[in-house]
Structures are given as C-alpha cells and as structure tokens.
Amino acid sequence: MTVATIQKAIKIGRSAGITIPAKEWKRMGLEYGDEIKVTFEPIQKIDQEKVEFVALTQKLIKRHQKALNSLSQR
Numbered sequence: 890m891t892v893a894t895i896q897k898a899i900k901i902g903r904s905a906g907i908t909i910p911a912k913e914w915k916r917m918g919l920e921y922g923d924e925i926k927v928t929f930e931p932i933q934k935i936d937q938e939k940v941e942f943v944a945l946t947q948k949l950i951k952r953h954q955k956a957l958n959s960l961s962q963r
Contacts, residue, residue: 892917896910
C-alpha cells in the first residue's frame with residue numbers, strides 16, 4: 890500500500906522529522922519498530938501575492954476584454 894501526503898518537516902532536537910498522520914498509521918497497520926520506505930520530494934513554495942495578482946489581472950482582462958481588443962486594433 891502506498892500513501893502520498895504532504896507533511897511539514899519539524900525540528901526534533903538537532904534533527905528534523907516528518908510525522909505520519911495517525912489515520913494512515915492505523916490504516917496501514919504499522920507498529921513502532923516497523924520498517925517503512927520513505928521518498929522525499931520538496932514542494933515548491935507558492936508566492937500567494939503573485940497568485941492573487943495573476944487572478945486579479947485575469948479578472949480585469951475578462952471584464953474589459955472588448956475595450957482591450959478595441960485598443961489593440963488602433
């Protein structure tokens with residue numbers, strides 16, 4: 890069984906750790922001491938301000954599409 894989830898790395902003393910969600914732990918029937926395979930892949934951080942700016946820009950373009958097309962023909 891494979892589980893894909895996004896977890897945040899946490900600080901544990903001088904090390905880092907990743908938690909396993911309790912429901913996945915139970916669903917997989919894991920016990921302390923079991924060996925599991927872990928694969929790491931960093932997630933790109935999304936700049937929320939850029940996302941909001943792009944969404945607002947797209948909304949304005951859609952709202953004023955006719956006027957923008959007219960201006961581009963001049």
